[in-house]
Amino acid sequence: MDKVIIEGLQVDAVIGVFDWERQILQPVIVDLELGCDIRRAAQTDDIHDAVNYKAVCDLVSDLIIDTKAQLIERLAELIAQTILTDYAVVEHIRVTVRKPTAIPNTTAVGICIERNRDSLRTCH
Numbered sequence: 001m002d003k004v005i006i007e008g009l010q011v012d013a014v015i016g017v018f019d020w021e022r023q024i025l026q027p028v029i030v031d032l033e034l035g036c037d038i039r040r041a042a043q044t045d046d047i048h049d050a051v052n053y054k055a056v057c058d059l060v061s062d063l064i065i066d067t068k069a070q071l072i073e074r075l076a077e078l079i080a081q082t083i084l085t086d087y088a089v090v091e092h093i094r095v096t097v098r099k100p101t102a103i104p105n106t107t108a109v110g111i112c113i114e115r116n117r118d119s120l121r122t123c124h
């Protein structure tokens with residue numbers, strides 16, 4: 001399947017389970033792979049036929065800032081479900097969320113999830 005990719009989207013946000021984490025902004029890094037058929041956009045050369053990665057970056061940034069999640073799991077699931085809901089042409093999504101400054105002596109900690117339209121229908 002074709003993919004629209006976004007790598008290393010950094011957003012400074014309230015994120016974490018500990019009290020001290022609720023008092024500061026921490027960087028959250030998001031990578032996205034959006035599985036969709038890009039052939040129509042390739043044929044028409046029209047942004048309206050494409051999954052606009054600028055719009056997706058804005059959507060995801062706002063979501064991360066507004067959610068103030070405790071767990072990166074919650075962020076990843078929200079990002080996946082929101083994109084699948086808002087972009088009917090996206091059939092499959094891989095979301096990686098990293099916290100690069102959370103744990104000393106690591107370059108990052110994080111999670112990666114994959115969802116499709118079936119998971120949207122079964123998610124409550």
Ligand SMILES: Nc1nc2c(c(=O)[nH]1)N=C([C@H](O)[C@@H](O)CO)CN2
Nearest residue numbers: 015016017018070071072073099102
């Ligand atoms: N699986 C997870 N483990 C942990 C998370 C998380 O979001 N998912 N978060 C934390 C803390 O907030 C950490 O980032 C700071 O020590 C710990 N484990």
